[in-house]
Amino acid sequence: MPRNVYYAADMDSGAEAGEVVWVTVPSRPPKERSMLVVGRDHTDVLGLLISPEQEHAHDDRWFEIGPGDWEASGSPCWVRLDKTLVVPEADVHRRGTTVPQRRFERVANTLRERFQWS
Numbered sequence: 001m002p003r004n005v006y007y008a009a010d011m012d013s014g015a016e017a018g019e020v021v022w023v024t025v026p027s028r029p030p031k032e033r034s035m036l037v038v039g040r041d042h043t044d045v046l047g048l049l050i051s052p053e054q055e056h057a058h059d060d061r062w063f064e065i066g067p068g069d070w071e072a073s074g075s076p077c078w079v080r081l082d083k084t085l086v087v088p089e090a091d092v093h094r095r096g097t098t099v100p101q102r103r104f105e106r107v108a109n110t111l112r113e114r115f116q117w118s
Contacts, residue, residue, distance in 0.1 A: 005117050007108070020069070022092065022094075036099055046085070063110055065107065070097055081110060
């Protein structure tokens with residue numbers, strides 16, 4: 001579903017686009033994963049899953065965002081573009097991490113081009 005995407009990282013209120021948050025994903029055992037916030041829908045946070053798996057480098061569903069505080073190892077990371085997670089605000093864990101605006105804009109422009117986001 002096309003959405004409006006714009007950088008709005010602001011660490012003094014709710015999670016906003018450009019911030020990285022952590023969510024617990026259903027798996028065995030459940031584990032915490034980082035996601036890039038790309039928007040909001042009332043009390044829900046919209047995000048793209050972040051992964052450090054090198055195999056994503058050659059998969060066009062994933063977009064490289066490079067290394068950052070979202071990955072303790074310092075490895076480059078990717079976000080999955082074709083699957084937007086919708087998570088209640090109460091279920092996200094914020095740690096004061098943001099994606100630099102220029103990197104976020106590269107992700108946003110790709111969402112606009114491929115998926116008609118505005």
